[in-house]
Amino acid sequence: MKILYLHGFASGPQSKKGVEFDRHLTALGHDVERLNLRVPSFEHLRLSAMIDTVVAAIERAGGPVVLIGSSLGALTAARVAERDDRVRACVLLAPAFQLVERWRQQLGAEWDVWRATGTREVADYTTGGRSTVDFGFVEDVERIDVGYPDVRVPVLVMHGKNDDVVPVERARTFAANRPNVRLIELDDGHELIASLPTLLVESERFLAALSA
16 A cells, blocks of 8 residues: 655655655555655645645555655645545654644744744755745645544554644644544654654554554
């Protein structure tokens, strides 16, 4: 079964987690594709375009897929899964649920500056430098990311208890009263790099159970 890996905000297909997931799962015989979700460009990033990119990849796959997403990529995966029945399951790593609400709280007065000027400079993990993202990104997210995604397929969520970017409470709320969702809380922060071996092993077990 095709596995699509969806990287996080300001990241890209060559992210450390993406490369390691690809290596590990390919060695187990899975067909893995790491998508580029810096669409239509990082400066004009749009969640709607990210969703369209994933749906196009599902079309190319020609059958059921599993989505593995990190942070913003995990939010994208969940939003695709709730609307596309070709998604058989999801692995969500520190999913960025309620993204705009969290940013508005974190940025405070800087949020108003972003809205007034139209752009904000952020760290770009792909280039290693700084890049700008326009305010249209958060406006697009607000139109799509209403409430929590209504995902009905099996979901494995792994989230750091010390995450200061997306609080683990968001994952707990998503998992509550959803028997199809398993939440694993880790002693880690948002990036989950220290927990990478656990991420790989738990994902391997999750995928094996799907085929059982």
